[in-house]
Amino acid sequence: VALPVLGALAIVPLWRVSPTEGTGERVDGIGALLVAFAASGMVLLLQSPSSGVVTASVGAVLLVVGAPLLALRVRLRPHGFLPREIVTNTTVLRSAFAAAAVPASWFALLLGVPLAAASWGWSPLDTGTLLVPGAIIGFLSPVVASRLLGRIGPRRTLAVACPTAVIALLVAATGALLQSPALLVAAVLLVNCAFGIGQPAMLSSVGAAVRADQRGVALGIATLLFLTGASVGAALVGGLAGVIGVAGALGVLVVLPLAGLTVLLLGGPDRVAVEEPVPA
Known part of the structure; x- marks a missing residue:
C-alpha cells in the first residue's frame, strides 16, 4: 500500500518537462464533484450485499442525486468537467466501456484470489507468492500490444482482451471451487495479458477518435471510466463473496467483459477525427 506513494516523487520532474502548460481555463469543480458522487x-451499492443497509443507503443517495445532476451539468455546461462533445462520442464511450471490463476483471482477481487462498488457510506470504508469476506479463505485454495494434487495430485488440478476461474469470472461479493454486496462477496470468493489451488499445482508439486539442481530455475521461471499472470489479467481489462465495462472485463478474465484447461487436464503425487545417 505504501509503495505507490513513492510515485509522488515523480510529480516535480514530470511537471518540469511537461510539453504544455494547459489552456488556463478554470477546473469545473462542481462537475468533478458530481462525477465523484x-x-x-455505484461502488457502495455494489458492496452493500456484504456491507449492510447503511452502505446501501448512502450509495443509493449518492447515485440517485449525483447521476441526474451530472447529466444536467453536462447539458448546461457543455465544456465543463465532462465535455458534451466527448461524452457523446460513440467511439470514446464504446472503447472506454469495453476496456473498463478488463480492469474490473483484474481487480476482481486481485481481491478474489487472496480471499480464496485465505479460506484455505494460506499465509499472506504464500498468497503473495501465488500472485508473483503474473508480474512477468508486465515485461512482455508492451511488445505484444504493439504488434497487435499494428496488425489488427485497437478495436480488434480490445475484442481479444475481453474474451481473455472472460476465460481468466472462469479459470479463477474453477480454481477457487476446486482449491487449485495452479488454476489461480493461470487466471492471474491471463487477466494480466488482457490488461496489458486492453489499456493501450483503449488509449489508441480514443486518441484517434478526437481532435488533437481534445485528446488530453478524452483520454482523461476514458481513463476515469477505465479505473471506475476496476472499482466496480473489486466492489462486486467484495460485496458478493460473503453471500455466494468467491467462485460465485467471480462467475457473476463474467457478465462485464461479455458486455464489453458485445458492445465492440455490435457497435457501428469507429469514428476517426479529421483535423481542421491550420490557417496560413
Missing part, C-alpha cells in the same frame, strides 16, 4: 454511489 455518482461513481462512489
Whole structure:
C-alpha cells in the first residue's frame, strides 16, 4: 500500500518537462464533484450485499442525486468537467466501456484470489507468492500490444482482451471451487495479458477518435471510466463473496467483459477525427 506513494516523487520532474502548460481555463469543480458522487454511489451499492443497509443507503443517495445532476451539468455546461462533445462520442464511450471490463476483471482477481487462498488457510506470504508469476506479463505485454495494434487495430485488440478476461474469470472461479493454486496462477496470468493489451488499445482508439486539442481530455475521461471499472470489479467481489462465495462472485463478474465484447461487436464503425487545417 505504501509503495505507490513513492510515485509522488515523480510529480516535480514530470511537471518540469511537461510539453504544455494547459489552456488556463478554470477546473469545473462542481462537475468533478458530481462525477465523484455518482461513481462512489455505484461502488457502495455494489458492496452493500456484504456491507449492510447503511452502505446501501448512502450509495443509493449518492447515485440517485449525483447521476441526474451530472447529466444536467453536462447539458448546461457543455465544456465543463465532462465535455458534451466527448461524452457523446460513440467511439470514446464504446472503447472506454469495453476496456473498463478488463480492469474490473483484474481487480476482481486481485481481491478474489487472496480471499480464496485465505479460506484455505494460506499465509499472506504464500498468497503473495501465488500472485508473483503474473508480474512477468508486465515485461512482455508492451511488445505484444504493439504488434497487435499494428496488425489488427485497437478495436480488434480490445475484442481479444475481453474474451481473455472472460476465460481468466472462469479459470479463477474453477480454481477457487476446486482449491487449485495452479488454476489461480493461470487466471492471474491471463487477466494480466488482457490488461496489458486492453489499456493501450483503449488509449489508441480514443486518441484517434478526437481532435488533437481534445485528446488530453478524452483520454482523461476514458481513463476515469477505465479505473471506475476496476472499482466496480473489486466492489462486486467484495460485496458478493460473503453471500455466494468467491467462485460465485467471480462467475457473476463474467457478465462485464461479455458486455464489453458485445458492445465492440455490435457497435457501428469507429469514428476517426479529421483535423481542421491550420490557417496560413
